[in-house]
Amino acid sequence: MVLLKVKFNLKKRVKLAQGLWLMYWLAVMAGVLVFSMGLFFKIELRKRSEMMDNNESHFVPNLLILVGLLACGVNVFGGKVCHDSLDVTKFGKWKPMIKHFLCGCIVFNVILFLTALLCFCLRLSLQSTLAEGLKNGMKFYKDTDTPGRCFMKKTLDLMQIEFRCCGNTNYRDWFEIQWISNRYLDFSTSEVKDRVLSNVEGKYLMDGFQLNNNSAHYDYDHHTEELNIHTRGCRDALLSYYGGMMNSIGALVLLFTILEVAVTVGLKYLSTALETISNLEDPECESEGWLLEKSVKETVAGYMEKIKSLRKGKVGEGEAQAVATLGHWPNPLSLVTLVSVLTSVLDGL
Structure with a gap:
């Protein structure tokens, strides 16, 4: 129909x-x-x-x-x-x-x-x-002298400016990494020595305590204000x-x-x-x-029949080839060889 x-x-x-x-x-x-x-x-x-x-x-x-x-x-x-x-x-x-x-x-x-x-x-x-x-x-933000990472600082800075974001999840991610290169640090000062020695990995970390210190800024509340940083993460x-x-x-x-x-x-x-x-x-x-x-049911059934006929044709060709091959082998090995050939044919399907 x-x-x-x-x-x-x-x-x-x-x-x-x-x-x-x-x-x-x-x-x-x-x-x-x-x-x-x-x-x-x-x-x-x-x-x-x-x-x-x-x-x-x-x-x-x-x-x-x-x-x-x-x-x-x-x-x-x-x-x-x-x-x-x-x-x-x-x-x-x-x-x-x-x-x-x-x-x-x-x-x-x-x-x-x-x-x-x-x-x-x-x-x-x-x-x-x-x-x-x-x-x-x-x-790699601090590695401005390392080949292949020279522009990482610029890329991250421009991204944070464009998308008004900071860090990965939030700005506190910067407190957990050393983002200042050693070339800009004076290791002869006690402040730098204390920060490096206080960290188990020997990194110079800054916790940005002034961001969380209301007394360090005039008319500022770090819980509500977003004056100094972007609180949204860049991710x-x-x-x-x-x-x-x-x-x-x-x-x-x-x-x-x-x-x-x-x-x-x-x-x-x-x-x-x-x-x-x-x-x-x-x-x-x-x-x-x-x-x-034809109807949808008849059309699907027709396609399934075509697929089945194609698979049967492949199996028939494989069996004919197996029988032709067995004709040249000794009789004691015929059964074992037939089973192995049929297994290979089924694996091929």
Whole structure:
């Protein structure tokens, strides 16, 4: 039984083809937008790559760039097919590949949907990456003379100014590391010696006690005021920034997926409506278009039968090869060899 059958005349077929052509070119622009957003997100990650523990977070922007490029190619081809479908004779050259193109569109729609899900799930990956990366960045903050770490201080300072944040979790993280280079310390003074000797690791740590001392400042309460430092941690600030960006991109890709599903369904109706034209010499004649040639249950059952037949064919070929091979072996070893060959065939499946 045909699923969702619709009757078309010439006017409806032309309107459908023209509408699909416009939607395909809209999808091309959406693909360019997805590519641009992926490129922008990759650049933003590169700008702060020194504060990230690994490059795993670049998988999503790379996928967005690839999907955007693929979307442009797929939709340009679909637009060309819809343009040529206005002439039945021109559509004939595309007819052999329409079925394969529609299958490819379905796969592409699944990839788009998974990409949208990855955009929404990226926050969890970024959280651990930023936590470890910021921790290492703060550890190397003082190493301005070390090759490869010369600009870490500048990078962290600019980030804290831009995002109005301090430390990893909060500003107290700076109290647990030595952020002043030894070249700026005078180890002949008693204050420096006492601080270094009081720490088990021999580091010069500052607890920033004046920040918590109300008497050290005029009209100041460290519990309520935020005059000297930013109380928000940089990990939360960056997560909020990147998380908001990826939520927006994920919503865009999800809308793009809906558009792609719509044009795929429309192209299916257009192709079946053109294939069922009974009289090519009479363009005014009616035709029928449908979404599936059979019901959903019958279609799924048909695909399952094809998969089973393919598996049986592979097993049959393996057994025939095993029997042909056994013909050249001595009889006492035939049973053992047959079992081993069949086991290998099953393992191959």
